[in-house]
Amino acid sequence: MKFTAQKRESVGTSAAKLLRNENLVPGTVYASDLDPINIAMSVTDVEQIRREIGLNSVFDLEVEGKTRTVYIREITQSSLKPVIYNIALQAIKKGEKLEMPISVVITNDDALADPDGVVSTTLLEITVIADPATAPDTVEVDATGLNIGDSITAGQLSLPDGIELVTDPEEVVVTVSAPDEAPEDVDPEAETAEPEVINEKEEADAE
Template sequence: MAKSTGTQLAAVARTEFGKGAARRIRRAHQIPAVVYGHGQDPLHVTLPGHETMLLVKNPNALVDLQLDGGGTQLAVVKAVQVDPVRREIEHVDLVVVRKGERIEVQVPVRTIGEAAPQTVVSVEAGTLAVTAEATHLPEVIEVDVEGLEAGTLLTAGQLSLPSGVQLAGDPEAGVVNISAAPTAEDLDAELAEAEAEAGIEKDAPEAEASEESSKE
């Protein structure tokens, strides 16, 4: 699925910088951001908090900035800094784009369908590097694994990409791997190996313990 129009956000120029200023901005339910690219000087702005949080849930979100000095600016969300404890957005980086311009982005990979029974589907690459028009960036690359057997490895070059989207990375890179599901014996063997490496000794079964006692 691609986006053709950007979400409108009011962008107010900011002149205060530093941690104290950033805290004041966030207390006012706004988010500090910087807009750069195409050779222009970085533009430091504040964005509305709630609308921005909704926007950045979509990777490579396209935004139509409504500048307080008049005019608009198309940009793509490039990076989002999130507080690791409070999980609040601390800062957003946006890159200037133009209609018709092709840009390279990393797009999340998602599998659809069900592989063959007794198999495990592993996504080897969580994102895929592609190029597309800035106003038609895919939100996700879907990989159909329906009925695929164990031993199948899908490479980047084998994937079906949305119209207008081209692969930018290595076509031979593995993206999705289908392997045989482990048996109960495999799991027991892995557990025993892990316990041995950790120096864990299991108690002897009751039957063996009784036999050893009678010998004594």
């Protein structure tokens, strides 16, 4: 997939607001062999990239007639309204490896050894060194057969060949815990003690 961006000279908050008013998204292309390039992309293109390609994905970007293969480092957007603030891209060469995050996804959490266990992700993503063009979007953690109290560390994850783990191998990624204790049932027929009325007690003591 290929997209086009225009080079921009103006930077800063005011310039970024002007671009967004023109339905453009400010961004930056980083590279290991050249200075960062400030760009502006159509908001429609960035929305398509976010929706159809996603983070960590690779596509071709043309800037001033030159096409580079880039990988998506980050797309910053508002959590309250549909506004994309910025896009950060990394230019890469064929076969070049970069430090990048990969999301952690739990599978088969309904196949625990103890069905009462609750599986939770304590680390949403791990950091690896990989070729973005061939790296997976996610790494799966199979919860089949895990018991309450079990955990899986980053070093126990199954990574494809050619991918180097950067995250501490001892970092816990997934845990299985016991469910929260439910509150005791309250008998609706049970009598409820009347609250003590201070003034009445004082009057009784005074008599």
